[in-house]
Amino acid sequence: MEFIFRQRLDRPDKQGRAVVFGDLHWAGGHRWKMPTGVKVLPAHWQPTKTKRIHTGADNSIQLNLRLTRLLAAVQGVFTAAEGAGKPEADVTQAELEAAVLAVGAGTQRRVKLPAPTAPDPTTAAGGPVPPTATWAEFEKRWRAENEQTLSESYLRAAKQVVTGLGEFDPTLRLASLTKERLAQYVAWLYTQSKRDSTVQRHYKFLRECYRLAELPQPRWLGKFTARYGRSPTLRQAEVRALLTAELPADLAQERDAFLLQLLLLLRDVDLRALKPHHVGAHDLPTYGPTLCVELYQQKTGEPVLIPLPPTAAAIWQRCEGQLHLPTQQERNRRLKLLGQAVGLNREFVEVGFSGKTRTEQVQPLWQVITTHTARHTGAALLVLGSEGDQTLKEIALGHVSASVYGYDTLERYGPRLLEAWEVALGPWPVHSATAT
Known part of the structure; x- marks a missing residue:
């Protein structure tokens, strides 16, 4: 597990403060860009020090305390998993979100967790997406998780994948996806004159669907190596x-x-x-x-x-x-x-x-x-x-x-x-x- 606090400098608020987020990577190729609710001026951000927010910032004590609690909450999830003999790759984002929510913000020690509700596959915090959900529902959840961090062209590409899956077989779902069906789908993509780079994009989206459904990723859906021609460069x-x-x-x-x-x-x-x-x-x-x-x-x-x-x-x-x-x-x-x-x-x-x-x-x-x-x-x-x-x-x-x-x-x-x-x-x- 690797966890780093970073600051986004491209979207400051009217006071010039920039958002701090947690960049978390763990086994299995998982990544979560964790919101912290913390904003400070770039001049007050010192990520290499224990007190990451300079004392000159307003509410620096509370903000530093919040970051410390968030870090402890994330580490606690992985420590508990290790103690229970659970592989790191099996830790889910939902578990991390629950732990982060529990520590609260600022001077609050804990925040009461909301009462459990039926999973809603179209929202970002409704539990795992059912494997019988439509590809559009998977895309909606994935977009909700990533629209604040990825470019619009990258987000639009996922919608193009959903369109392709629907044209291939409107009845196909994650629950019915097999190695054989995937091979048939890839062959169909090639009949549509799609390039290797496009097929690679489809593989990535399907792997995200398994993550959103909190299902183990099958080995036959591993990395797809796309071939590219030489890109034009000027001399x-x-x-x-x-x-x-x-x-x-x-x-x-x-x-x-x-x-x-x-x-x-x-x-x-x-x-x-x-x-x-x-x-x-x-x-x-x-x-x-x-x-x-x-x-x-x-x-x-x-x-x-x-x-x-x-x-x-x-x-x-x-x-x-x-x-x-x-x-x-x-x-x-x-x-x-x-x-x-x-x-x-x-x-x-x-x-x-x-x-x-x-x-x-x-x-x-x-x-x-x-x-x-x-x-x-x-x-x-x-x-x-x-x-x-x-x-x-x-x-x-x-x-x-x-x-x-x-x-x-x-x-x-x-x-x-x-x-x-x-x-x-x-x-x-x-x-x-x-x-x-």
């Missing part, structure tokens, strides 16, 4: 051409958004969530005061803390910390026009996998560029500029949360990130977003 010379091109206003604006994504290795959803309070100056060795971005990734909830290279800092200051982005669909359309304007005509072989079928399509690079190309390009250039330092790339991508969540680590890795960017792209041109 050094192509990025340099993008940096220096004279463009009309709308494409120059899209270039700024794309470059900011590329240099910070952000997903589109995280770029949209970027707010002025996420960027602040930190003193880096040899570089002095440097703008750095600190936020939690929408998809994974993991923290990112990295410096802005000069061009990214210039873009951020030019837009005064307010990015006005069109829809992702419109961004992808503009990126293709941008690629054409810059002359990204290099051939790219787009590969897709759907079961045993492998498809290839040769297209000009500008035709296959999307918002996600920026993140892939940034990762490739960082590896190139750092002479193959994979750790540096993982830190910038936000895959090594334990390493990035600390200002001492920023002081160690921040200068190396800036040096790698300078090697990868050379001297930084500072372009203007004005129309030509």
Whole structure:
């Protein structure tokens, strides 16, 4: 069991206070992002200390006491399970929720538990979802648990899975799902030209259904390995051409958004969530005061803390910390026009996998560029500029949360990130977003 208190910086209230939540992982692949009811200013949050909330915060004593009680409640559930010889993987979220509810908040010692009611499969706190429930009922419960922490596109994908299950067999339920029926369903998905990545999404949702029903996950529903074709990335010379091109206003604006994504290795959803309070100056060795971005990734909830290279800092200051982005669909359309304007005509072989079928399509690079190309390009250039330092790339991508969540680590890795960017792209041109 691993339990960490974290603070979400992307949704502060009107007073600037950010929510503290408990991030709990335990055996069996279980994860629960536990609400704590605690909000404090980021300046008052000190997660590495015993008193996690600084004494300068209002009600710091009560808030620290609450966090301590919540931690003790969670640990108590696992200690009791161990004493009873119960496997850690069999501990349920419902048990943890009951223990957390029992400790109460603030100065309250205990809160009276509500009287037991009949399970309601469409609510987040109604006990296990019956295995005979519809897939839509499972999706509703799953959404209720995750809509505060996952992006809307990720939530929408679950609804698409429910639609597929209904089209395959309207009578199919979790109670009647077998290894043979799953194989038939996967085969049907492939007849619908679904790619491996889509099938993988269906596997994940079905595993969540077993968790929500509090049933053991069958071995035949284990991890599904999806095959992916190589994602398009821009080369050094192509990025340099993008940096220096004279463009009309709308494409120059899209270039700024794309470059900011590329240099910070952000997903589109995280770029949209970027707010002025996420960027602040930190003193880096040899570089002095440097703008750095600190936020939690929408998809994974993991923290990112990295410096802005000069061009990214210039873009951020030019837009005064307010990015006005069109829809992702419109961004992808503009990126293709941008690629054409810059002359990204290099051939790219787009590969897709759907079961045993492998498809290839040769297209000009500008035709296959999307918002996600920026993140892939940034990762490739960082590896190139750092002479193959994979750790540096993982830190910038936000895959090594334990390493990035600390200002001492920023002081160690921040200068190396800036040096790698300078090697990868050379001297930084500072372009203007004005129309030509």
